[in-house]
Amino acid sequence: MYVTPPLHLSLAGQTVDVLRELVLTGEIPPGERVNEVELAHRLGISRGPLREAIRHLSSEGLLVLVPNKGAHVPKADADEVQALFELRSALECAAAELAASRRTDADVTRLREVCELSRRDYQAGMRFPYRLDLAFHQALLDAARSPRIAEQVRLVQQRVVLLRSGLKDDPPHQHASLDDHDALVVAVAAGDSHQANRIMRRHLSRVRAQMLTSLDG
């Protein structure tokens, strides 16, 4: 008899999730400082677990610690976008390559499925295809079967979501992204790792450029 063991039994663990959501949803906006006593009181916990959660999120890059001055949410910045996308490109291009050489039929089926859903949502005029975009990259990571790379990609994507939180969408850009995804599936299905790498690089370069322009505006 199995009872699903709670993923986080500890208060600190739960607080990490709660605080992460507060940051990613913009409830604590970029630039804002985090007051430990106030937030701990608001969450109904003591400062200990909250501090651990804050430290954890700062190691994920969602918060910045300043000695004796606490934590704050980092602000978007062109240099940061550039540096972050260099990292993301390094990781996801490698993942695309591995996915092409390790994918199973089930992986390809899953990728096609996500692509189709994305396109349907896009044509139906959906405003937030982010979920499906993340789902696509997630499916690709699953196919790559490289746990440490997957772990890092998740962290980077989180930071991209944070940077993106203040920015607006760009429909033509979304259209191009859908095409990129389709092309990636073709390359992965064919087992062409070199091509998968190249397409991912182009895709991320496009996404980065779009982010940089909407950052200026």
Add this chain to the structure above:
Amino acid sequence: MYVTPPLHLSLAGQTVDVLRELVLTGEIPPGERVNEVELAHRLGISRGPLREAIRHLSSEGLLVLVPNKGAHVPKADADEVQALFELRSALECAAAELAASRRTDADVTRLREVCELSRRDYQAGMRFPYRLDLAFHQALLDAARSPRIAEQVRLVQQRVVLLRSGLKDDPPHQHASLDDHDALVVAVAAGDSHQANRIMRRHLSRVRAQMLTSLDG
């Protein structure tokens, strides 16, 4: 008038460094559990800062946290070596590529310098060229000018050092590595990013293979 500000004023910050050294030098060997009260007492601090340090190192992958059972140093494992080197390769190949396209004359000079020192030490029969191996990869990272990638590479290299701590050296492998480094410098100096990427990939593949064989023995 400037007084050098201490890099870590906080106890927790200092403890991170102390504990990291305890782990990397093998003073706390792989598999061993960390007792919070005992270690806190031994370091002359309370459990609070120590816990923060433990959490920090676990986010770097040097410790593993188990709920209600504390932290322990992870053990080497073939699957882990494989996964870690897939990550390392993704990062360092990208770094090599960026270095080739961004290097300055000063970068090339520095790389040649490190290579020469390494070869001299090797021919003199030095037993631990690790420092210089790390110095080479560091010099390459400097040339790449990608802060987020550099950050991640440092973390990965740390974990490699940990895995390596129980393993023995292999002189012929070291010789091959020196050749790889030289070849990398040539590619970087020529600005041939594609070639730099390929050589780094081959280099890391060789290092990985060597680690896997000395892991079996």
Add this chain to the structure above:
DNA sequence: ACACTGCCAACTGTCGACAGTTAACAGCCT
């Protein structure tokens, strides 16, 4: 002899309180 049950010690998780630091304000001197 074996399995089950209930205790017990050791440890981690959490809390509230104290100490130290920082930044802003008021007051004083020039």
Add this chain to the structure above:
DNA sequence: AGGCTGTTAACTGTCGACAGTTGGCAGTGT
């Protein structure tokens, strides 16, 4: 008035103590 200085309030950093959980051991019953 302007700038320096002492004071103070708000916050983070640290500590010791309590609560909850886990794993092992002894004891009991079959």
